[in-house]
Amino acid sequence: xxxxxxxxxxxxxxxxxxxxxxxxxxxxxxxxxxxxxxxxxxxxxxxxxxxxxxxxxxxxxxxxxxxxxxxxxxxxxxxxxxxxxxxxxxxxxxxxxxxxxxxxxxxxxxxxxxxxxxxxxxxxxxxxxxxxxxxxxxxxxxxxxxxxxxxxxxxxxxxxxxxxxxxxxxxxxxxxxxxxxxxxxxxxxxxxxxxxxxxxxxxxxxxxxxxxxxxxxxxxxxxxxxxxxxxxxxxxxxxxxxxxxxxxxxxxxxxxxxxxxxxxxxxxxxxxxxxxxxxxxxxxxxxxxxxxxxxxxxxxxxxxxxxxxxxxxxxxxxxxxxxxxxxxxxxxxxxxxxxxxxxxxxxxxxxxxxxxxxxxxxxxxxxxxxxxxxxxxxxxxxxxxxxxxxxxxxxxxxxxxxxxx
Amino acid sequence: xxxxxxxxxxxxxxxxxxxxxxxxxxxxxxxxxxxxxxxxxxxxxxxxxxxxxxxxxxxxxxxxxxxxxxxxxxxxxxxxxxxxxxxxxxxxxxxxxxxxxxxxxxxxxxxxxxxxxxxxxxxxxxxxxxxxxxxxxxxxxxxxxxxxxxxxxxxxxxxxxxxxxxxxxxxxxxxxxxxxxxxxxxxxxxxxxxxxxxxxxxxxxxxxxxxxxxxxxxxxxxxxxxxxxxxxxxxxxxxxxxxxxxxxxxxxxxxxxxxxxxxxxxxxxxxxx
Numbered sequence: 109x110x111x112x113x114x115x116x117x118x119x120x121x122x123x124x125x126x127x128x129x130x131x132x133x134x135x136x137x138x139x140x141x142x143x144x145x146x147x148x149x150x151x152x153x154x155x156x157x158x159x160x161x162x163x164x165x166x167x168x169x170x171x172x173x174x175x176x177x178x179x180x181x182x183x184x185x186x187x188x189x190x191x192x193x194x195x196x197x198x199x200x201x202x203x204x205x206x207x208x209x210x211x212x213x214x215x216x217x218x219x220x221x222x223x224x225x226x227x228x229x230x231x232x233x234x235x236x237x238x239x240x241x242x243x244x245x246x247x248x249x250x251x252x253x254x255x256x257x258x259x260x261x262x263x264x265x266x267x268x269x270x271x272x273x274x275x276x277x278x279x280x281x282x283x284x285x286x287x288x289x290x291x292x293x294x295x296x297x298x299x300x301x302x303x304x305x306x307x308x309x310x311x312x313x314x315x316x317x318x319x320x321x322x323x324x325x326x327x328x329x330x331x332x333x334x335x336x337x338x339x340x341x342x343x344x345x346x347x348x349x350x351x352x353x354x355x356x357x358x359x360x361x362x363x364x365x366x367x368x369x370x371x372x373x374x375x376x377x378x379x380x381x382x383x384x385x386x387x388x389x390x391x392x393x394x395x396x397x398x399x400x401x402x403x404x405x406x407x408x409x410x411x412x413x414x415x416x417x418x419x420x421x422x423x424x425x426x427x428x429x430x431x432x433x434x435x436x437x438x439x440x441x442x443x444x445x446x447x448x449x450x451x452x453x454x455x456x457x458x459x460x461x462x463x464x465x466x467x468x469x470x471x472x473x474x475x476x477x478x479x480x481x482x483x484x485x486x487x488x489x490x491x492x493x494x495x496x497x498x499x500x501x502x503x504x505x506x507x508x509x510x511x512x513x
Numbered sequence: 514x515x516x517x518x519x520x521x522x523x524x525x526x527x528x529x530x531x532x533x534x535x536x537x538x539x540x541x542x543x544x545x546x547x548x549x550x551x552x553x554x555x556x557x558x559x560x561x562x563x564x565x566x567x568x569x570x571x572x573x574x575x576x577x578x579x580x581x582x583x584x585x586x587x588x589x590x591x592x593x594x595x596x597x598x599x600x601x602x603x604x605x606x607x608x609x610x611x612x613x614x615x616x617x618x619x620x621x622x623x624x625x626x627x628x629x630x631x632x633x634x635x636x637x638x639x640x641x642x643x644x645x646x647x648x649x650x651x652x653x654x655x656x657x658x659x660x661x662x663x664x665x666x667x668x669x670x671x672x673x674x675x676x677x678x679x680x681x682x683x684x685x686x687x688x689x690x691x692x693x694x695x696x697x698x699x700x701x702x703x704x705x706x707x708x709x710x711x712x713x714x715x716x717x718x719x720x721x722x723x724x725x726x727x728x729x730x731x732x733x734x735x736x737x738x739x740x741x742x743x744x745x746x747x748x749x750x751x752x753x754x755x756x757x758x759x760x761x762x763x764x765x766x767x768x769x770x771x772x773x774x775x776x777x778x779x780x781x782x783x784x785x786x
Binding site for chain 2: 119125129130335337342344
């Protein structure tokens with residue numbers, strides 16, 4: 109091993125040791141990404157389900173205003189865990205006019221008010237409720253269910269009375285067979301398609317965001333703490349210093365991104381019981397290009413962040429620059445999600461950030477279009493080299509030895 | 514005359530419009546224990562940074578005995594910057610070992626050398642401790658051990674006793690004296706003349722970026738016709754010392770305007786420069 113390689117390795121190793129010894133950064137960059145999606149996809153739905161069950165068990169009070177209410181509807185309302193009370197309908201033009209009933213809803217004495225009025229052969233209705241109250245919303249929802257059931261039954265009755273077949277009249281167009289069988293895409297391809305909708309986004313945003321803290325700590329942090337001067341007096345070139353730090357940040361970021369994706373896949377697998385997302389069918393070539401795209405993206409992003417952080421005189425200054433800089437990734441990442449890959453123009457694959465994200469989407473769907481590959485490979489390499497060159501220039505600045513403190 | 518280890522030839526260092534050092538000529542010979550004396554902002558740290566290759570001279574040269582550029586020969590230099598530059602999450606030994614590895618010194622050799630000097634500095638017990646809770650004296654000693662681990666030809670110390678208690682300062686001075694007795698070469702920057710007088714065999718007085726005097730303490734007294742070094746120093750640096758400004762960059766127009774917007778006027782009407 110050459111002495112330059114040994115020095116780069118020594119720098120990277122020291123940075124990693126320092127990183128590992130700070131439990132707060134471990135939690136922020138490694139533990140949170142691993143647990144974020146499982147918590148979001150598993151615990152959150154469980155919590156929601158428990159809240160929904162609790163709400164289902166609640167009896168809601170609904171006042172029904174009107175006369176000559178169909179008996180079937182009365183039965184349906186009473187079978188929907190609704191405690192109904194009946195009142196005469198006030199004189200109104202439109203049934204939705206709140207009048208003094210608004211106050212009853214606001215003070216919680218009633219959860220919803222159903223107003224019914226017969227107008228010829230039509231039963232007119234309005235449901236008054238309070239949108240900021242969960243219980244009122246639930247009352248409204250149950251009332252609607254009852255009304256909907258009654259409407260369906262009444263529709264069938266009226267069609268039958270007219271001498272028609274209700275089933276044929278209401279459902280003249282029908283699917284025949286198993287809908288899943290009609291898709292020509294394999295399960296693996298469908299899985300690739302599903303993954304391509306969020307993996308590039310997660311990868312891009314998390315690569316950028318998880319590199320911020322270590323980049324700042326290893327550059328502006330060193331500058332602020334005054335450790336950089338001693339380091340610059342050592343027999344290593346600034347390029348070796350940059351490479352060592354890049355290696356350390358890339359390792360930390362890579363671990364963070366991998367853990368986040370692992371957490372995401374675990375959560376989806378758990379939720380879907382492997383029916384929705386199966387293993388995507390990706391060829392070895394696509395996988396190779398996928399790794400290459402991620403590598404080039406990481407080179408670019410980490411070098412760019414190290415450069416911006418090294419330009420800063422303090423941790424605070426670096427944070428205020430790199431924090432908003434995530435928008436540079438976020439906007440293209442969101443935009444890329446809606447680009448149609450079928451018949452896509454080649455120039456998209458030359459735009460920074462967008463090119464790698466589109467490449468990831470294509471490759472996850474096992475589409476290896478060599479024309480596109482050539483464009484993103486060349487453009488990404490140029491951008492990565494450009495970022496590395498910019499970072500090298502920042503590391504060669506003489507004023508990096510000084511700090512605000 | 515002992516061989517020269519390090520030469521500064523007509524070195525000038527500018528930071529924008531500010532001339533931090535002006536045409537410095539200096540030869541550092543083997544066995545020299547040089548006290549680099551000057552007030553705050555005189556240019557001591559800038560000169561040490563030129564000597565360690567952290568700064569490049571705007572004009573002139575800094576070379577080692579074989580003519581090699583100092584930047585390419587840092588292997589032979591040991592540097593203790595003013596703020597020590599220790600990593601708080603590493604132990605003292607890990608800090609030292611990190612520099613040893615960067616110099617290509619095997620771990621066991623680095624350990625033996627560290628132990629030797631640690632005994633002199635009464636630091637053996639602290640080697641395994643994280644440096645986060647270290648006192649200023651402990652940090653300075655660790656930085657010294659770190660600078661000595663690769664047996665450098667020249668040791669550059671920037672204000673090594675600044676902020677130290679009496680005992681720690683004395684220990685550092687004794688180590689420097691011992692290094693001198695063993696034939697080592699040390700450049701010791703300080704603004705305390707008495708400090709330099711105690712340990713150095715050569716004193717370089719630097720003022721407003723210029724070398725005002727260079728010689729043994731006796732030669733300085735003779736040159737200035739004074740009885741004490743303090744008088745000699747005062748007579749050589751009688752012009753007003755400039756403010757320390759080599760690290761400052763002027764603010765951009767926008768930054769100046771923005772800062773002024775949120776800076777209330779001083780009652781006396783004074784304004785920020």
